[in-house]
Amino acid sequence: MYVWAQPGNYWSNSFNTESSLLSGAVVGGNAGITAIFYNPAGISDITESRFDLNASLFNLEHKTYENPLGDNTYMDNYTFTVFPRFTSYLFQSKKFKNLSYQFAIFNRNIARTEIYTKVSDPNSSLILLNENEEYTGLFDLSSRYDDYWGSMGVSKRINDQWSVGLSLNISIQSVSYFRSAIANVFPTNLDDSSLLFVSSSWSSNEKITAYNWRFIGKLGFIYRDKNWHLGASVTLPSLLLFGNADVNKTVSQTNIFHNHQRIPDYYLNEYPQYVYFEIKDPFSVSLGWSYIAPKSKDEYYITLEYFAPIKEYFFIDPTRKTSESTTYGTRFSAYKIANKQVLNLALGFKKMFNEKLGFLAGFRTDFNPYIMGYNPKYWESNSFEALNINLFHLTGGVKFNYRKSSFIVGIQQSVGFEGKQVEFVNFSEPESYNPETKLALQGERKNDMSYFYNSLGFYFGFSIVF
Numbered sequence: 449m450y451v452w453a454q455p456g457n458y459w460s461n462s463f464n465t466e467s468s469l470l471s472g473a474v475v476g477g478n479a480g481i482t483a484i485f486y487n488p489a490g491i492s493d494i495t496e497s498r499f500d501l502n503a504s505l506f507n508l509e510h511k512t513y514e515n516p517l518g519d520n521t522y523m524d525n526y527t528f529t530v531f532p533r534f535t536s537y538l539f540q541s542k543k544f545k546n547l548s549y550q551f552a553i554f555n556r557n558i559a560r561t562e563i564y565t566k567v568s569d570p571n572s573s574l575i576l577l578n579e580n581e582e583y584t585g586l587f588d589l590s591s592r593y594d595d596y597w598g599s600m601g602v603s604k605r606i607n608d609q610w611s612v613g614l615s616l617n618i619s620i621q622s623v624s625y626f627r628s629a630i631a632n633v634f635p636t637n638l639d640d641s642s643l644l645f646v647s648s649s650w651s652s653n654e655k656i657t658a659y660n661w662r663f664i665g666k667l668g669f670i671y672r673d674k675n676w677h678l679g680a681s682v683t684l685p686s687l688l689l690f691g692n693a694d695v696n697k698t699v700s701q702t703n704i705f706h707n708h709q710r711i712p713d714y715y716l717n718e719y720p721q722y723v724y725f726e727i728k729d730p731f732s733v734s735l736g737w738s739y740i741a742p743k744s745k746d747e748y749y750i751t752l753e754y755f756a757p758i759k760e761y762f763f764i765d766p767t768r769k770t771s772e773s774t775t776y777g778t779r780f781s782a783y784k785i786a787n788k789q790v791l792n793l794a795l796g797f798k799k800m801f802n803e804k805l806g807f808l809a810g811f812r813t814d815f816n817p818y819i820m821g822y823n824p825k826y827w828e829s830n831s832f833e834a835l836n837i838n839l840f841h842l843t844g845g846v847k848f849n850y851r852k853s854s855f856i857v858g859i860q861q862s863v864g865f866e867g868k869q870v871e872f873v874n875f876s877e878p879e880s881y882n883p884e885t886k887l888a889l890q891g892e893r894k895n896d897m898s899y900f901y902n903s904l905g906f907y908f909g910f911s912i913v914f
Contacts, residue, residue: 546605550599657694747796750793808845843859
């Protein structure tokens with residue numbers, strides 16, 4: 449998952465329902481109330497009008513970074529997240545036979561990151577080569593991302609074999625991101641009156657708040673045979689309805705020397721407000737198959753979903769106006785992103801011991817699609833700090849049925865690792881100045897960072913049918 453606010457994986461969805469214990473391998477059927485998201489044709493599988501209120505999902509994440517600020521540096525972050533409820537109302541049409549409608553409000557994903565650390569060297573000699581200096585590098589990263597969906601779906605049971613469905617979805621994303629990197633050098637053996645003139649500093653600060661509303665359409669069908677089902681769903685590319693971003697970005701340096709020559713000081717700052725912001729969702733096609741063993745009645749599920757690539761685009765463009773209050777910026781405050789194509793696989797298994805008690809398990813891949821762009825004119829890439837990591841999710845739990853209501857208890861273990869990532873910044877091998885990279889008081893960023901992701905989710909869900 450990305451270090452910044454936007455989750456970098458399409459299949460990090462977490463709903464506190466039976467479909468989650470099957471790892472989302474439900475495009476071919478048995479999606480329950482989450483059919484409106486996975487395959488709207490499955491809405492008609494529920495034959496009675498019902499109101500569902502699912503409890504929250506609890507998730508504990510641990511992120512570990514090795515060499516994030518250069519060699520022999522380390523950071524980690526624990527995050528505890530509570531996912532809001534999945535609320536759904538489904539009813540059968542009295543006027544039109546075999547026509548079902550569903551309305552749902554749910555949180556598709558939440559992401560949080562809070563990391564802070566520093567690197568220090570009390571015996572540095574970067575600026576005044578013959579004097580003792582103390583070097584300090586500070587790094588701070590904080591991000592928050594939310595994606596709430598409001599959905600309306602309809603499904604038609606054409607006959608005993610075929611059903612079709614459509615869902616119309618509004619996604620509301622909000623992003624909050626703060627990143628700060630500061631390096632300072634000051635002498636330790638001069639009198640206080642000299643510090644003002646010989647202390648050196650470099651800093652970069654970014655603060656972004658943004659939101660957008662998007663429209664996402666889904667189409668699907670399901671074919672049913674005696675012991676197996678086949679389903680397919682198409683998700684159309686998202687359409688931006690409205691949204692904007694505020695960006696406050698500053699890069700500066702003071703009193704930097706190279707080869708006994710002073711490098712000019714500078715201070716770059718922009719604060720564009722109410723400017724263009726959009727995170728695009730790609731076109732995708734999913735195919736699912738489910739099978740019920742005739743003797744044991746065990747159920748097996750498999751789903752594949754292909755996500756198309758997205759060409760590089762400005763997801764924050766301070767040269768584009770969104771309202772009468774827009775304050776423009778330049779490409780200095782612009783951010784790019786691109787998506788590569790991805791194919792994910794999900795497997796599920798369900799065994800009912802009797803009419804009331806059953807066991808469910810699943811596994812799914814969650815490959816990272818994002819490619820971050822950059823602006824070579826400035827010292828750093830014009831993109832959020834990102835880690836392209838592939839995740840793997842393993843789920844399991846039990847389901848208990850009581851009359852028309854159901855209860856689930858389960859866990860989800862998610863893991864990922866990626867090495868040879870670009871360091872956030874290199875404070876462990878600082879140079880006074882590098883004329884090629886134009887970096888001051890730091891070393892050139894290397895591909896030496898490793899990222900470990902581990903999370904444990906707890907499902908305590910119930911569906912109460914009225």
